Amino acid sequence: MNDPGLRERKKAATRAALTDAAIRLAQERGVEHVTAEAIADAAGVSPRTFHNYFANKEEAILAAMWDFVREVVAAIRARPARESAMEAMRHVADEMIATSVDSIDDLATRMRLMDNSPTLSRRNDALKEEVGRSVIEALAERSGTDPDRDLYPRLLTASLHAALIATIEVSRGDKTGRSLADLLTEAFDQLAAGLREPLR
The missing domain is CATH 1.10.357.10 (Tetracycline Repressor, domain 2)
Structure with a gap:
C-alpha cells in the first residue's frame, strides 16, 4: 500500500531540487543561458519531470x-x-x-x-x-x-x-x-x- 505522505514528501523534495538547481545555474550562467533541460539534468531528473512541476525556467x-x-x-x-x-x-x-x-x-x-x-x-x-x-x-x-x-x-x-x-x-x-x-x-x-x- 502506497504511503500518500511519503509520495508528497518525494514530490516536495523533487520540486526543491529543481528550484535549487535553477537558481544555482542562473547565478553561474545568467538566466538567459539556462535551459529547462540543464536544470533537469542538474537536479538528476528528466526534462519531462521538470515540466510536470514548472512550465518554464x-x-x-x-x-x-x-x-x-x-x-x-x-x-x-x-x-x-x-x-x-x-x-x-x-x-x-x-x-x-x-x-x-x-x-x-x-x-x-x-x-x-x-x-x-x-x-x-x-x-x-x-x-x-x-x-x-x-x-x-x-x-x-x-x-x-x-x-x-x-x-x-x-x-x-x-x-x-x-x-x-x-x-x-x-x-x-x-x-x-x-x-x-x-x-x-x-x-x-x-x-x-x-x-x-x-x-x-
Whole structure:
C-alpha cells in the first residue's frame, strides 16, 4: 500500500531540487543561458519531470520566493486575533529571521537575479499580481479593511515590500557591520513610528 505522505514528501523534495538547481545555474550562467533541460539534468531528473512541476525556467527560479510569500501569508493568518496587522507582520518577520535566515538570503539572491534579467522580471510581475493579492487580503482581514476599497492594506503591503528591499540593499552593501535581522528590525521600528526623519 502506497504511503500518500511519503509520495508528497518525494514530490516536495523533487520540486526543491529543481528550484535549487535553477537558481544555482542562473547565478553561474545568467538566466538567459539556462535551459529547462540543464536544470533537469542538474537536479538528476528528466526534462519531462521538470515540466510536470514548472512550465518554464523562470517559474522554477521564482518558485521558492513565492512559496516563501505564501508561507508569510499563512503565518499572518495564524497570529492571535488581538494583534494589529503591523504587529502580526512584525512577529512573523521575527520568526522567519530566527528560523529561516537562509530563506531571507535566498530571497535576496532571487531579487538580484531579477535585477539582471528582464525576462525573469516580467514573469515575476505576473506572479506578483497573483500572490501579492493574497498578502493584501491577509492584511485587510487582520485590519478589518476592504482590500478593494481601502488604501490601508495596500499601503501597508507596499511599505513592507519597500522595507524588505531597502533592508536587503543596505545589507548587500556590507557597510553597516549589522546583520540582516537587525536592519529589518530597524525598518519595522521606523515604519511603526510613521517614518519620521532622523535627528541630525
